[in-house]
Amino acid sequence: MSQLMTxxxxxxxxxxxxxxxxxxxxxxxxxLVNLNLGRTFDNDFYTQAAVLAGLSLAVHVTLxxxxxxxxxxxxxxxxxxxxxxxxxxxxxxxxxGDTAGQRQWLWTGLAVAAAVSVLWLLKxxxxxxxYTYISLALSAFLLILPLVxxxxxxxxxxxxxxxxxxxxxxxxxxxxxxxxxxFFAGYLSSNRDLILLAGKRLGRLQLxxxxxxxxxxxxWIASVGVLVFQHDLGTSILFFGLFMVMIYVATSRISWxxxxxxxxxxxxxxAYSIFPHVTRRIDTWIHALDPQYIGANGGSFxxxxxxxxxxNGGLLGTGLGEGSPDSVPLANSDMIIASIGEELGLVGLFAxxxxxxxxxxxxxxxxxxxxxxxxxxxxxxxSFAFAxxxxxxxxxxxxxxxxxxxxxxxxxxxxxxxxxxxxIVALLLKISxxxxxxxxSAAKPDDQSRKEVPAS
Amino acid sequence: MNQAIRNSWIVAIALFVLLFxxxxxxxxxxxxxxxxNPSNNRQLLKTFCSDRGPILVGGHPIAESVATDSDCxxxxxxxxxxxxxxxxxxxxxxxxxxxLESAMRDELAGTTNEALFDRISQAFTxxxxxxxxxxxxxxxxxxxxxxxxxxxxxxxxxxVMNPKTGAIVAMVSKPSYDTNLMASHxxxxxxxxxxxxxxxxxxxxxxxxxxxxxxxxxxxFKLVDTAAALASGKYNKDSVLPNPAAMKFPGIAYTLxxxxxxxxxxxxxxxxxxxxxxxxxxxxxxxxxxxGQDAITAQxxxxxxxxxxxxxxxxxxxxxxxxxxxxxxGPALARSAIGQQDVTATPLQIAMMxxxxxxxxxxxxxxxxxxVRTPDLKTVETxxxxxxxxxxxxxxxxxIRDWMVSVVDNGIAGAAAVPGVxxxxxxxxxxxxxxxxxxxxxxxxxxxxxxxxxxxxMMPNVDVPTGAALTSPNASKLFKAVLKK
Numbered sequence: 045m046s047q048l049m050t051x052x053x054x055x056x057x058x059x060x061x062x063x064x065x066x067x068x069x070x071x072x073x074x075x076l077v078n079l080n081l082g083r084t085f086d087n088d089f090y091t092q093a094a095v096l097a098g099l100s101l102a103v104h105v106t107l108x109x110x111x112x113x114x115x116x117x118x119x120x121x122x123x124x125x126x127x128x129x130x131x132x133x134x135x136x137x138x139x140x141g142d143t144a145g146q147r148q149w150l151w152t153g154l155a156v157a158a159a160v161s162v163l164w165l166l167k168x169x170x171x172x173x174x175y176t177y178i179s180l181a182l183s184a185f186l187l188i189l190p191l192v193x194x195x196x197x198x199x200x201x202x203x204x205x206x207x208x209x210x211x212x213x214x215x216x217x218x219x220x221x222x223x224x225x226x227f228f229a230g231y232l233s234s235n236r237d238l239i240l241l242a243g244k245r246l247g248r249l250q251l252x253x254x255x256x257x258x259x260x261x262x263x264w265i266a267s268v269g270v271l272v273f274q275h276d277l278g279t280s281i282l283f284f285g286l287f288m289v290m291i292y293v294a295t296s297r298i299s300w301x302x303x304x305x306x307x308x309x310x311x312x313x314x315a316y317s318i319f320p321h322v323t324r325r326i327d328t329w330i331h332a333l334d335p336q337y338i339g340a341n342g343g344s345f346x347x348x349x350x351x352x353x354x355x356n357g358g359l360l361g362t363g364l365g366e367g368s369p370d371s372v373p374l375a376n377s378d379m380i381i382a383s384i385g386e387e388l389g390l391v392g393l394f395a396x397x398x399x400x401x402x403x404x405x406x407x408x409x410x411x412x413x414x415x416x417x418x419x420x421x422x423x424x425x426x427s428f429a430f431a432x433x434x435x436x437x438x439x440x441x442x443x444x445x446x447x448x449x450x451x452x453x454x455x456x457x458x459x460x461x462x463x464x465x466x467x468i469v470a471l472l473l474k475i476s477x478x479x480x481x482x483x484x485s486a487a488k489p490d491d492q493s494r495k496e497v498p499a500s
Numbered sequence: 501m502n503q504a505i506r507n508s509w510i511v512a513i514a515l516f517v518l519l520f521x522x523x524x525x526x527x528x529x530x531x532x533x534x535x536x537n538p539s540n541n542r543q544l545l546k547t548f549c550s551d552r553g554p555i556l557v558g559g560h561p562i563a564e565s566v567a568t569d570s571d572c573x574x575x576x577x578x579x580x581x582x583x584x585x586x587x588x589x590x591x592x593x594x595x596x597x598x599x600l601e602s603a604m605r606d607e608l609a610g611t612t613n614e615a616l617f618d619r620i621s622q623a624f625t626x627x628x629x630x631x632x633x634x635x636x637x638x639x640x641x642x643x644x645x646x647x648x649x650x651x652x653x654x655x656x657x658x659x660v661m662n663p664k665t666g667a668i669v670a671m672v673s674k675p676s677y678d679t680n681l682m683a684s685h686x687x688x689x690x691x692x693x694x695x696x697x698x699x700x701x702x703x704x705x706x707x708x709x710x711x712x713x714x715x716x717x718x719x720x721f722k723l724v725d726t727a728a729a730l731a732s733g734k735y736n737k738d739s740v741l742p743n744p745a746a747m748k749f750p751g752i753a754y755t756l757x758x759x760x761x762x763x764x765x766x767x768x769x770x771x772x773x774x775x776x777x778x779x780x781x782x783x784x785x786x787x788x789x790x791x792g793q794d795a796i797t798a799q800x801x802x803x804x805x806x807x808x809x810x811x812x813x814x815x816x817x818x819x820x821x822x823x824x825x826x827x828x829x830g831p832a833l834a835r836s837a838i839g840q841q842d843v844t845a846t847p848l849q850i851a852m853m854x855x856x857x858x859x860x861x862x863x864x865x866x867x868x869x870x871x872v873r874t875p876d877l878k879t880v881e882t883x884x885x886x887x888x889x890x891x892x893x894x895x896x897x898x899x900i901r902d903w904m905v906s907v908v909d910n911g912i913a914g915a916a917a918v919p920g921v922x923x924x925x926x927x928x929x930x931x932x933x934x935x936x937x938x939x940x941x942x943x944x945x946x947x948x949x950x951x952x953x954x955x956x957x958m959m960p961n962v963d964v965p966t967g968a969a970l971t972s973p974n975a976s977k978l979f980k981a982v983l984k985k
Contacts (some may be wrong), residue, residue, distance in 0.1 A: 235834055245594060289508050289511075292507075292508065293501060293504040293505055293508060294501075294504075295879075296501065296503065296504045333539075334538065335538075335539055338539050339509070343839060348539065350538075351526055351534055352534055352535075352537065352540045352542050353542065354523075354526045354531075354534075355525050355526060355527065355530065355531040355534035355535050355540075355542075356527070356530075356535065356542040358527055358531050359527065359528060368545045371541075371542075371545060378693075385523065385526070385527060389527065390523060390524065390527035390528055393523050393527070394520065394523065397519055397520065397523070399514045400516070404512055405509070408505060408508070408509040408512070411505050412502055412505055412506070417501060420501055420505065424505050424508055427512070428508055428511075428512060431511075431512035431515055431516070432515070434515075434519070435515040435516070435518070435519060438519050438522075438523070439518065439522060441520060442519070442522035442523055442525070442526045443522070443526070444518060444519070444521075444522035445925065470901075
């Protein structure tokens, strides 16, 4: 396969420079919040700035030792988003009296520690390929957890996706996103020839053998099961998209994606017809601005308040601390995009979306550059999952699609999401390191000449 | 594999392009309509604690923002709230915004489009927008006098307006309430006051009953029949109308009785003069049956009935003819012609109809706002008299005026007379269901030869003697006061 050769340079100093900019963004945002809401610059402010800088530097230094050639843009973008999220959550805490900001700081620390651990302990991303089936078992375990009595947190905002362990609540589905991607990548990179070549032909269509597709069907059932049993449309779309993109990249067969989309459309329509909560969600989306739906219990109040907030912000926004994003329910988690849109305006939200696009672009770039098919699949899967997650939640908040309860990566208050996403970033950094480092003298033969095997 | 990765990247980028589109739509293209959505209280939240402009009557504020020492820096304060509750409405974080506080919110907050340039410079200088002051056309002395005319415990509305400009001189309704209760920054007390007041019969928290509530107009609606009759060409000032004691309908047991309290029963034929002076029912019912429902509806529309879009500047509830019944049968049309059945009107509508007759058939747009000024006293808006519609011809208007003069001089509105001034008037007594109570109306104008003021008085649910005592005599007092006689 064609390798995209870049001159192998570590670029760690560029990363450091960009990190200063990213840190500046988070710290300045926090400073604006304090200024506009009449807070003094107390010790907390300087401590937090120092902690954020320290955490970023820890990752940066780790990269210098363990992944010297890693992409220099990924870390600064992540730090910028995480810092902005912290500032906005802090801003909302001031008005609502909540302490979500403190918890978010704690989780940021834990998440960065987890990322650093992954970078230190994982010598090479290809090691993960050994854990293909363990990952599948782990995914199933994590997805079933919220349904287990005793640790299930029950129905929260219409979805059963939380577990509760003592004072901590956690969304195992966030971690399942990673383990499922590892499983898909491992399984598909090992079995793509079988999937492509074995089995009967039906006219021009090459049908795979059922047993080759077995684990894939299990994964598909998992994503539908999430929808049916946990009422979590967003995660279901996310898993399904992950599944589709990885099978497409593995096989290059667009027809299978179409079959999958048709299946999903049929499943979606069935869900709309059968499950009242799905019906209500769609109706609420279509008639969101109808006062009857705004006032209804479980109606469109949340999304409409978010739209009002964003309209209030307009092009330039009200300025941090100057709007009233707190009148939107879940303003610091599901609806944080609306809070940012209101106070930083269309311009600020465009910047945030550009940061996501940049991050995801670097993930795809790592996928193109890395030499092994497992790494390619894993990087594409994780990056595309990010893209889809951004689309589902930002699209939901702006009423492009029905609102579902996905988290906004790095911005939204919520520990499990932060933890999972920092681990993903660590994996992408590792893969990009493999992609950008000087070519090994002997490329693995099994990764070559796989580009187009004639489907004989 | 790399080609598939590139294709996936294109899909991801396409998703982001969609997001850019939807963000642009919400925050730019659709932002104005979202900001204007009635369910949107962002504007209110944004300005709730800020220094809004005052509402002025006779140079004194009836609504103003006063500084507090809490985080929420200003609180709305209403002076003489009972007198002005129906006009100012209130501005509340917890109960919403109504009346002029809502209708003039952009001016009071200083966020009108005209103030855009100021706002842009404010964005750079950091100065907050300052509210503009809104001065009303209300005469405080007449407003007070009118308010005191309605006894405590009786519901009622009085409207005094200038027929030539549409300016409202006084508009009161009782029972009233203290709007300061709604403006409190303490949610619990606002909620409690709201829950209590919203159940008090006769109180309309969302605007004066004089323009928010509709009532059966009774005999004042006969002015519409009269105008329709003259406009049709089938009748003239000398026409002789049938005046049976009871109107019968073929094949139906129902009969429409004539008015009991005048001299209607003394003759079975009537001129317009006699029919109006004594407010006889059957002559007007026969006109309506003769001309048909559509002709009466057309004339009612010309006087402003069924107009859902009128603002003055708060939205006025539409008065209705024929109301919910749609196509009327004979008895229903006969009853509608004398302002019963499903015909309803706001006191303001009756005042506007009277004003059209007083102003040569030209109906002026009613208005409460005299001037809007910026904090540095620059006038940005001033009352411009505006013709709403031509309700009838000048000739017909003059003819009806002459008959209304004789209603006061020789007929049942005699108590409205003012020495030395010709007063034109018409009373109405509409039965309210089978309660035995009536809506008592007076509407009229003076001086008849050069009309300066229209007075409309409406007392719902009173017995006949009370109604008579509270309408025409009070109209006389108001005319004396406004004409300084």
